[in-house]
Amino acid sequence: MISKLLLALLTVTLAGTAAAQVKVEDAIKFRQSGYGFMAWNMGRIKMNVEGGQYNKEEVIKAANAIQAIANSGMGALYVPGSDKGKGWDETRAKPAIFTDKENVGKVAMAFNKEANEMAKVAATGDAAAVGAQLGKLGGTCKGCHDDYKAKK
Amino acid sequence: MNNQRIRLWDLPTRLFHWLLVLAVLAAVVSGQLGGSLIDLHGKIGLAIVGLIAFRLVWGFAGSTYSRFAQFFPTPAKIRVYLKGEWRGLGHNPLGGLSVFSLIFLLTVQVTSGLFSNDDIAFVGPLFDLIDKSLSDRLSGIHHLVSNVLIALVVLHVIAVAFHGHFKKDNLVKPMLTGWKEGVSGEPASGGGIIALVVALVIAGLAVYGASGAWLPEPPPAAVETPSW
Numbered sequence: 597m598i599s600k601l602l603l604a605l606l607t608v609t610l611a612g613t614a615a616a617q618v619k620v621e622d623a624i625k626f627r628q629s630g631y632g633f634m635a636w637n638m639g640r641i642k643m644n645v646e647g648g649q650y651n652k653e654e655v656i657k658a659a660n661a662i663q664a665i666a667n668s669g670m671g672a673l674y675v676p677g678s679d680k681g682k683g684w685d686e687t688r689a690k691p692a693i694f695t696d697k698e699n700v701g702k703v704a705m706a707f708n709k710e711a712n713e714m715a716k717v718a719a720t721g722d723a724a725a726v727g728a729q730l731g732k733l734g735g736t737c738k739g740c741h742d743d744y745k746a747k748k
Numbered sequence: 749m750n751n752q753r754i755r756l757w758d759l760p761t762r763l764f765h766w767l768l769v770l771a772v773l774a775a776v777v778s779g780q781l782g783g784s785l786i787d788l789h790g791k792i793g794l795a796i797v798g799l800i801a802f803r804l805v806w807g808f809a810g811s812t813y814s815r816f817a818q819f820f821p822t823p824a825k826i827r828v829y830l831k832g833e834w835r836g837l838g839h840n841p842l843g844g845l846s847v848f849s850l851i852f853l854l855t856v857q858v859t860s861g862l863f864s865n866d867d868i869a870f871v872g873p874l875f876d877l878i879d880k881s882l883s884d885r886l887s888g889i890h891h892l893v894s895n896v897l898i899a900l901v902v903l904h905v906i907a908v909a910f911h912g913h914f915k916k917d918n919l920v921k922p923m924l925t926g927w928k929e930g931v932s933g934e935p936a937s938g939g940g941i942i943a944l945v946v947a948l949v950i951a952g953l954a955v956y957g958a959s960g961a962w963l964p965e966p967p968p969a970a971v972e973t974p975s976w
Contacts, residue, residue, distance in 0.1 A: 631867070638869040654973065730869065731784025737868040738782040745867070747888035748881075 623673045624683030630665050630673075637661045638734065641718075645727040652721040659718035659726075662733075666711035671704060688746040700744065707736040755935040756838065756928040758811040760944055764803050765923055771796050772854075776898065786870045793861045794873070794955050800854055801954035805947040811939035813838035821845040837933045846904055853897050860890040862958050873960035 618626065637658035644655050679691040693700050710733040717729040757765075771792055778789040807816035819839035828834050829841040839847055862874040864887040875883055911917045922928045956962065 635867065635869070642869045651973075728784065734786065734866075734868045734870075735781075735783030738866065741867060747891050748884040 618673060618675055620675060620678045620681050621683060623675045623678045624681055624687045627670065627673045628683045628685060630670055634662050634665055638730070641726065641730050645723055645730060650723040655718045655726055659715045663711045663715040666708045688748070690744045690746050693744045703736065703739045706739060710736045752932045753927045753929045754837070754931060754933055755926060756813055756922045757926045758814060758936055758939050759926065760806060760939065760947070761810060761814040762923055762926060764799055764806065768796070768799050771799060772901065776894070779894065786866060790870065790872065793858050794958055796854060797858045797958040798951045798955040800851060800858065802947050802951035803851060805950050806939070809939060809943035809947055811936040812934065813936050814939065819844035819847065821848065837928065837931060846900070846907070850900055850904070853893055853900065857890065857893045857897060860886040860893065864890050873958065876963060
């Protein structure tokens with residue numbers, strides 16, 4: 597009897613775990629939020645590099661935010677079926693993301709690497725180096741957008 | 749073959765042509781590579797705005813063979829040309845079609861570019877005038893048209909090579925020197941200094957307008973950043 601109850605409990609728990617996988621709509625929302633938030637921070641860094649008034653602390657905050665999101669394992673948000681659907685907006689993720697796994701991993705890791713480097717460079721407070729690294733980092737964003745983000 | 753030659757392309761037209769070649773090459777390369785070069789890409793775009801604006805004025809105020817009316821490709825003219833019966837100077841009807849297509853597409857390209865964004869850290873100088881979703885659409889058009897333009901430029905170069913190789917008609921040399929050898933006809937006239945100044949002023953105004961320098965300054969970035 598008790599073992600039957602335990603089994604039932606286990607089944608419910610497992611089912612619960614499976615159900616806890618992010619829903620497609622939420623997954624797309626989280627993705628869009630993550631990229632949007634990074635865009636804000638990219639813009640902050642750019643403003644500091646170009647604005648003539650370089651604020652080291654601001655740039656460190658922004659770079660750390662990008663680094664944290666880059667290393668958060670956002671790949672988990674590309675749940676099956678989320679190549680279509682609406683989060684905050686219609687997703688622009690191309691179906692190829694779900695099939696070209698190897699290459700997607702490559703461009704994603706290139707981005708992570710440059711995001712980590714960005715945080716390191718930001719800590720030095722060297723505006724010129726930050727500007728150069730921002731270019732490299734932006735290049736890795738483009739590396740994915742070109743192939744895996746649908747144009748409107 | 750005779751030894752005559754005529755003045756065909758005036759200096760401003762030739763300068764326009766070769767500067768446009770350089771600018772478009774630089775725009776394609778910087779646009780494809782992206783990264784730090786995207787800011788340069790924006791500046792090159794402004795230069796192309798100036799060049800196109802200049803050419804549009806020069807198409808009315810320039811010298812004989814640079815004027816749009818002189819080489820406007822009507823279907824009738826194209827038919828005559830395809831039958832091999834066209835005898836004229838300057839842009840032939842198909843060449844004229846190519847010129848108008850290139851100018852039109854470049855206009856679409858720079859205009860969409862001015863309002864575009866790359867979802868990374870770059871926005872065109874007039875991005876603030878429209879909303880993000882329209883900017884996304886224009887960015888999509890910008891990408892699409894870039895491919896069409898590259899194809900047209902390739903076609904243009906192939907056509908010029910074809911004329912040089914098979915029809916023994918060197919089109920590059922007159923575009924460099926201004927002189928067309930071995931033909932007789934009315935030499936180019938018009939497009940004097942006043943026309944040039946007017947065209948340059950309008951080109952300058954176009955660049956100023958496109959640069960967004962006249963837009964109200966955005967409010968200064970928060971001087972006091974809250975600690976949270």
